[in-house]
Amino acid sequence: MQFATNGYERTTIRAVAADARIDAAMVMRYFTNKETLFKACIRQDPLLPDLSGVPTDELGLTIARTIVLRWSDPAAVGLLWATTTNQETANDIHTNYRDQIAQLAARIGPPEQALERAALVGSQIAGLAFARVVLKLQPLADMQLAALAARIAPVLQHYLTGDLGLTGDLGSMIRR
Amino acid sequence: MQFATNGYERTTIRAVAADARIDAAMVMRYFTNKETLFKACIRQDPLLPDLSGVPTDELGLTIARTIVLRWSDPAAVGLLWATTTNQETANDIHTNYRDQIAQLAARIGPPEQALERAALVGSQIAGLAFARVVLKLQPLADMQLAALAARIAPVLQHYLTGDLGLTGDLGSMIRR
DNA sequence: AGCATAAGCCAACAGGCGTTGACTTGTCGC
DNA sequence: GCGACAAGTCAACGCCTGTTGGCTTATGCT
Structure with missing residues (x-):
């Protein structure tokens, strides 16, 4: 393509x-x-499979595995990337993806935080796809899928269910 | 520009x-x-200030603050973004940024993990800048700088000093 | 067979692009 | 004042782009 x-x-x-x-x-x-x-x-297919059966504390890893697998295909990432040139289509696609994750986040936590959590998840996923496939930045580009998924899984899990540190200070995560 | x-x-x-x-x-x-x-x-200036005086467990927040502030300027991010069209310049710039972070990572942890940790930090930073400034994805685009820094600080901290889960399983972070 | 419709090809258009070279104007030192 | 050299202008080149219209060929229906 x-x-x-x-x-x-x-x-x-x-x-x-x-x-x-x-x-x-x-x-x-x-x-x-x-x-x-x-x-x-660039007609889009659903980002995530059905995750209703997945335990809450394994969502991060499950999503990480799905995403890493799908977005290791240069064609898929490249296509996603090409949307950047058209603000309108970019907005359509990425808010759609965000909302899919937000729907999930709303089921397992306070709905008013869902959009933000989803956007954070999306930012990590986009950044990884960008660095790995578009930039081919080492060592990310050559890492095994399983290892890669394992690296970002805790972060996705944190964004979905962790303490976001709403007060603006460090939050509980670091101090532990 | x-x-x-x-x-x-x-x-x-x-x-x-x-x-x-x-x-x-x-x-x-x-x-x-x-x-x-x-x-x-696109001549590049240093990504990070001198961080030698910063306690190890505050590196995440310090970097987050610096990066969020610098890369809220659409001109800076746009320029960074434009490098994508030229594989060669893109590689130059982003490996340079990665290496700056890797140098830091090597000082506070096993040097053989430094590149990977740095690349992961970079992926989160790039993804955030992308979602926020290029895509203008809500609610990231409208969040206050301090709040934004607070959200990603724990993640950067984790990538720099946390358990990466090298065995490929969930790692200690989730189970805690 | 005859015909409508689709598939396919070709040449050309208008416009914008990076780039060039010849030319005119300003600005110095002497 | 005068020559050297930088600063700036202008028109044009060759090329590639998206897009168009007219033409020929295949396909399928009656």
Whole structure:
């Protein structure tokens, strides 16, 4: 997929057409313009599987495993990344992901904290995908999936169920 | 800064020149081409201040405060973001940042873990900057600096000094 | 077979891009 | 004043882009 590897700007309709062994005019006939073509490429599937059976204290690890597995595919991350060039589509996609996590967070804790917890979870996931797949930053890029999941699992768990330190001081987590 | 707000591809030399109330040919005379101009724009200053006087168990919060403050400036984050389009410059910049943190990590823990710990810290920082400034994802985008720093401080602290769960299981952090 | 519709191809358009080179204007030291 | 050199302007180049319209070929229905 051209959009995934090159981003929106550097992807040309001619290149997409050539990939599909088709004329560029055909692409235009079916998608009318570049933006529509792009939006058609990034239709999103659900981020998380059904987690209702998972014990609360294993959510972090379960999510970590799912996410690390899915977002080790450069095509998936690249596509997600390409949304950055279009503020509108970026907002759609990422608030959707955030809300999926927020729904989960609302079930296991105070609903008024759900959005914030979800956004924090999302920030760690996005940062990891970015560093690992886009930047190929070592040693993250070469780590095994299981090890990687184990590293971020406690953090996701903390964001979901831990003490956020609402008073602004260090919070209980550090002092322990 | 055009590169910061529009990224590399969408920034035109003509626009940069117009910003500076100068002819485009002048830009070429001084920077020879677009890539050189870009590299000149992203010269990096040190990520962290001197942290030698900070107690080990307050490193997370101190770093969090510094980073959140610095990377709330959309221009700074945008510029960092623009590096993504050029794999080479992206690698230069981000490994540099990682190594600064790794140096710190090596002073307070096993040196063989320093790179990994630093990369994890970096992933959380990058993810937060991305979600907050590029994506403007709520509620992160509107949170106060102090609150934001307090949220990620425990995580940075954990990545720097905590148990990484090297065996691949949940690690001590969750079970506590 | 005949025909409507889809699939596919080709050439071209208008516009924007990075980049170039020739040219004019200002600013110094002497 | 005068020559050297930097600063600045202008028009144009070749190229690539998204997009268009007209043309030819295949496909399937009656």
